[in-house]
Amino acid sequence: MIRIANGQGFWxxxxxAPVRLVEQGxxxxxxxxYLAEVTMSIVQKQKLADPALGxxxxxxxxxxxxxxxxxxxxxxxxxxxxxxxxxxxxKEVRRLAPDLKVAVVLGDxxxxxxGDLLERGHAMKNMDTGEPLASIRERILSANAYIGAFxxxxxxxxxxxVVIAGRCTDTALALAPMIHAFGWREDQHDLLAAGTIAGxxxxxxxxxxxxxxxxxxxxxxxxxxxGYPIVEAEPDGTFVVTKHAGTGGRVHSDVVKEQLLYxxxxxxxxxxxxxxxxxxxxxxxxxxxxxxxxxxIRGGGxxxxxKVSISYAWGYKAIGTLVYSWPQALEKARAADAIVRxxxxxxxxxxxxxxxxxxxxxxxxxxxxxxxxxxxxxxxxIGVRGADRKAVDRFTRELVPLVLNGxxxxxxxxxxxxxxxxxxxxxxALLDRSEITTHVEVVE
Amino acid sequence: xxxxxxxxxxxxxxxxxxxxxxxxxxxxxxxxLVREVTAERVKAHFGELVKGNVVRYxxxxxxxxxxxxxxxxxxxxxxxxxxxxQGKTFGAALLRMEIEx
Numbered sequence: 001m002i003r004i005a006n007g008q009g010f011w012x013x014x015x016x017a018p019v020r021l022v023e024q025g026x027x028x029x030x031x032x033x034y035l036a037e038v039t040m041s042i043v044q045k046q047k048l049a050d051p052a053l054g055x056x057x058x059x060x061x062x063x064x065x066x067x068x069x070x071x072x073x074x075x076x077x078x079x080x081x082x083x084x085x086x087x088x089x090x091k092e093v094r095r096l097a098p099d100l101k102v103a104v105v106l107g108d109x110x111x112x113x114x115g116d117l118l119e120r121g122h123a124m125k126n127m128d129t130g131e132p133l134a135s136i137r138e139r140i141l142s143a144n145a146y147i148g149a150f151x152x153x154x155x156x157x158x159x160x161x162v163v164i165a166g167r168c169t170d171t172a173l174a175l176a177p178m179i180h181a182f183g184w185r186e187d188q189h190d191l192l193a194a195g196t197i198a199g200x201x202x203x204x205x206x207x208x209x210x211x212x213x214x215x216x217x218x219x220x221x222x223x224x225x226x227g228y229p230i231v232e233a234e235p236d237g238t239f240v241v242t243k244h245a246g247t248g249g250r251v252h253s254d255v256v257k258e259q260l261l262y263x264x265x266x267x268x269x270x271x272x273x274x275x276x277x278x279x280x281x282x283x284x285x286x287x288x289x290x291x292x293x294x295x296x297i298r299g300g301g302x303x304x305x306x307k308v309s310i311s312y313a314w315g316y317k318a319i320g321t322l323v324y325s326w327p328q329a330l331e332k333a334r335a336a337d338a339i340v341r342x343x344x345x346x347x348x349x350x351x352x353x354x355x356x357x358x359x360x361x362x363x364x365x366x367x368x369x370x371x372x373x374x375x376x377x378x379x380x381x382i383g384v385r386g387a388d389r390k391a392v393d394r395f396t397r398e399l400v401p402l403v404l405n406g407x408x409x410x411x412x413x414x415x416x417x418x419x420x421x422x423x424x425x426x427x428x429a430l431l432d433r434s435e436i437t438t439h440v441e442v443v444e
Numbered sequence: 445x446x447x448x449x450x451x452x453x454x455x456x457x458x459x460x461x462x463x464x465x466x467x468x469x470x471x472x473x474x475x476x477l478v479r480e481v482t483a484e485r486v487k488a489h490f491g492e493l494v495k496g497n498v499v500r501y502x503x504x505x506x507x508x509x510x511x512x513x514x515x516x517x518x519x520x521x522x523x524x525x526x527x528x529x530q531g532k533t534f535g536a537a538l539l540r541m542e543i544e545x
Binding site for chain 1: 457462489490493519520521535538
């Protein structure tokens with residue numbers, strides 16, 4: 001049996017979580033997931049500004065903090081912290097933790113190959129809209145293929161203490177240790193599906209140990225000290241989801257079910273580079289306090305195409321807010337919105353979208369919201385998005401004046417006009433996997 | 445009665461699509477979910493918030509349904525102008541749906 005923990009569900013997750021996982025009980029592998037869909041574009045911009053950057057900058061200091069313990073106890077760290085510059089990330093880790101052996105997985109980054117791939121007939125159409133990638137060719141900021149668990153397992157086989165990948169799948173971070181420790185092969189689809197589903201359960205950190213859980217949430221103990229998840233994996237593909245003794249939170253089949261369904265598409269066809277997992281085969285069993293046993297998992301062979309994550313410069317947006325108090329707070333907020341829209345029209349400004357929602361009334365749930373009669377206060381939140389930066393910038397000047405020249409009781413403008421933000425959009429596509437060759441490097 | 449009496453939910457995003465997992469607290473209530481919580485009713489529940497189709501998948505092994513609500517996040521991801529750009533609260537909104545026991 002091996003214990004695989006997840007100590008980071010995204011870049012920005014709780015900094016203490018991975019440290020506590022190391023300190024508060026036994027683990028063999030520490031998986032850390034840093035990359036969301038748009039993260040690659042952020043790190044690409046950082047690399048363009050400084051060739052020594054372009055990775056998750058929280059990661060090297062964390063390794064510095066836990067280096068002594070992971071070396072003494074033989075804990076292996078597996079992270080997709082490399083972003084678009086895994087080698088630079090590895091060098092910084094080595095600088096802060098010189099006693100650790102570090103390996104990187106390379107080959108996912110397609111940024112310099114996009115032109116060549118397009119010329120050779122790989123259309124990389126947008127999976128949602130069907131548009132060809134050539135239509136945004138000049139605006140591409142990053143392009144990475146999602147790679148699977150086998151290259152990451154290959155990096156573990158070097159004996160590295162820390163394995164750093166770029167855009168590998170979130171689930172690969174948990175599956176790779178199982179492939180490495182148990183010798184699973186590429187044709188063992190059920191086992192790979194089991195490891196993939198284990199990875200799906202823990203990839204969002206505490207979301208499977210009681211975080212963001214609806215089931216009797218006020219009774220979930222000690223959320224301030226919530227334990228992050230641990231999978232106790234067996235060579236036969238069964239596993240137990242648990243957390244360290246004495247930590248807060250709750251692991252129960254109800255909680256695990258919520259996470260199994262999180263960001264799920266067709267449950268019979270959960271596609272990864274390693275296999276296609278069938279979520280309708282999963283069996284859950286509560287086998288003790290904070291222990292859920294998972295078994296029965298079936299899967300199919302790996303797909304011929306790999307998903308590619310491309311980010312591109314779309315345009316600009318800004319979102320501004322004002323608060324109106326009782327009485328008639330909602331009526332005042334609606335009047336303010338109408339005034340802003342009329343003034344934008346009068347200025348001749350055009351936007352791709354103007355979107356208004358009313359905090360405290362219907363911002364989250366829209367037409368499905370609970371009706372509240374004459375609320376104590378309402379925040380009107382107006383957003384615009386467009387290709388023309390000047391138009392978006394002009395919009396940001398239109399909210400604060402309403403405090404003096406609009407409906408009464410307008411307030412909550414303390415931060416002044418809202419910032420104009422660059423919009424980096426996401427372009428999912430597919431590419432023949434024969435185009436992707438990964439390799440592992442040990443960074444000395 | 446309200447859906448919240450027999451089920452809990454979790455929702456998230458994939459681009460401009462929201463997914464909502466609806467899970468029966470007790471296995472014996474799963475057939476009620478299958479009968480009452482149809483794709484059509486979910487689409488109607490969210491009204492203008494969901495511009496595209498609603499697709500339903502069944503997971504009898506978990507006593508759960510999975511719904512995909514297409515074109516529901518104002519463009520999704522970084523494009524969205526909504527406060528709940530990731531659809532985190534859609535699952536909670538569905539709990540108010542009235543169903544027959």
